[in-house]
Amino acid sequence: MGLGDRFGRQAPAQLKAVIDAGKKGIEITPVWNKSNREHLIIGTAPGDVRAEADAAVKALKFRKPYFVDADHINFDTVGRFTDASDFFTIDVAAYIGQKAGDEDIKAFVKKAEKLKGKLRIQGIPKPFNITSLYLKKVAEKYLFATKMAGVIYRRIENLKGKGNFVTEISMDEVPEPQTPSELYFILFMLAIEKIPVQTIAPKFQGRFNKGVDYVGKPELFALEFESDLLVIKQAVKKFNLPENLKISVHSGSDKFALYPHIGRIIRKHDAGIHLKTAGTTWLEEVTGLAMAGGESLAFVKEIYKNAFEKADELCAPYADVIDIKKERLPSPSTVMKWNSREFSSAISHNSDCRDYNPDMRQLIHVGYKLAALRMDEYLALIDRNRDIVAKCVYENIYDRHICRIFGIK
Numbered sequence: 001m002g003l004g005d006r007f008g009r010q011a012p013a014q015l016k017a018v019i020d021a022g023k024k025g026i027e028i029t030p031v032w033n034k035s036n037r038e039h040l041i042i043g044t045a046p047g048d049v050r051a052e053a054d055a056a057v058k059a060l061k062f063r064k065p066y067f068v069d070a071d072h073i074n075f076d077t078v079g080r081f082t083d084a085s086d087f088f089t090i091d092v093a094a095y096i097g098q099k100a101g102d103e104d105i106k107a108f109v110k111k112a113e114k115l116k117g118k119l120r121i122q123g124i125p126k127p128f129n130i131t132s133l134y135l136k137k138v139a140e141k142y143l144f145a146t147k148m149a150g151v152i153y154r155r156i157e158n159l160k161g162k163g164n165f166v167t168e169i170s171m172d173e174v175p176e177p178q179t180p181s182e183l184y185f186i187l188f189m190l191a192i193e194k195i196p197v198q199t200i201a202p203k204f205q206g207r208f209n210k211g212v213d214y215v216g217k218p219e220l221f222a223l224e225f226e227s228d229l230l231v232i233k234q235a236v237k238k239f240n241l242p243e244n245l246k247i248s249v250h251s252g253s254d255k256f257a258l259y260p261h262i263g264r265i266i267r268k269h270d271a272g273i274h275l276k277t278a279g280t281t282w283l284e285e286v287t288g289l290a291m292a293g294g295e296s297l298a299f300v301k302e303i304y305k306n307a308f309e310k311a312d313e314l315c316a317p318y319a320d321v322i323d324i325k326k327e328r329l330p331s332p333s334t335v336m337k338w339n340s341r342e343f344s345s346a347i348s349h350n351s352d353c354r355d356y357n358p359d360m361r362q363l364i365h366v367g368y369k370l371a372a373l374r375m376d377e378y379l380a381l382i383d384r385n386r387d388i389v390a391k392c393v394y395e396n397i398y399d400r401h402i403c404r405i406f407g408i409k
């Protein structure tokens with residue numbers, strides 16, 4: 001499970017949720033993730049995430065594996081992550097659609113020749129019809145990206161040593177989903193590159209906006225998710241990929257409409273999953289501060305007011321993963337009059353509550369830069385309200401995510 005923690009204070013509360021899941025028989029390996037983008041905006045370094053994770057693990061006497069993820073790295077950004085990380089999310093999105101050399105494409109099509117004709121994936125009723133033209137098309141779209149994944153993987157392997165880290169390949173930050181048959185051939189290409197890929201993040205249909213629920217048809221997602229799972233299962237055997245290769249869902253947190261489907265399907269196939277959540281721990285910190293009232297509530301109101309004024313600037317880096325209807329944002333002058341309950345229920349993700357405002361929640365989600373600009377003040381408030389904030393963080397991970405996916409309680 002990927003856990004984000006932008007300000008580096010909540011790892012113990014997050015880890016407690018993992019430990020409590022373990023007591024219910026749900027084995028979760030925590031993976032602390034923080035993207036280069038977040039590091040740049042906040043002014044932290046990958047070593048900070050490592051230090052935080054190690055300290056939490058030690059404090060809570062956690063004796064199982066855990067990882068620190070170099071989240072969404074590519075050839076240009078991997079460098080600063082190699083020391084601190086032991087999980088690498090190699091993001092090939094930017095390379096998809098760039099064409100490999102003609103010779104490389106020809107060589108791949110030749111290797112894939114044996115897969116031509118009716119491709120049957122166990123568990124998927126209809127076979128895929130694989131023609132030479134299809135193989136060429138799929139190679140033109142993905143071969144360069146998988147070759148780049150190989151280059152980046154080998155760079156990490158040279159520095160860290162084979163087997164000393166987990167490799168994820170991500171393709172989720174692209175406009176179009178990969179089809180299950182494309183996924184099959186992508187896995188073949190990764191096997192040719194000899195990348196011991198342990199998790200793979202395809203792009204799914206629908207929108208995965210950060211911190212709010214799925215936008216799309218959950219039943220269609222479920223069909224796609226199950227097909228991808230079956231494709232992975234077969235690819236593992238056929239292409240000799242690592243036994244524990246899992247599907248990775250870059251959920252952006254809070255995809256509550258999908259969790260029962262994901263849970264049901266992974267149980268049906270006895271499959272693992274890598275569920276990456278986003279840095280919504282920050283939203284829990286804001287909620288906790290709002291609930292604390294007084295100076296803390298005043299602080300988060302200020303953050304909202306500034307975020308409202310700077311909305312365009314704050315949203316720009318996140319354009320593909322948020323969807324804010326500006327006309328539905330409360331005016332800062334209204335929010336300034338709110339009490340603790342009004343503020344916290346507006347941004348807490350409880351769709352049964354009529355005060356819940358997903359637009360405001362998303363705006364605050366991308367507004368963490370504003371707290372980073374007042375870092376000392378912010379961290380002092382977080383420390384002063386440690387318990388109430390930790391409770392929000394814990395309940396979010398445990399009750400709203402883990403329990404809903406794994407059907408606990």
Ligand SMILES: [Zn+2]
Pocket residue numbers: 072170172173201250
């Ligand atoms: Zn992602």
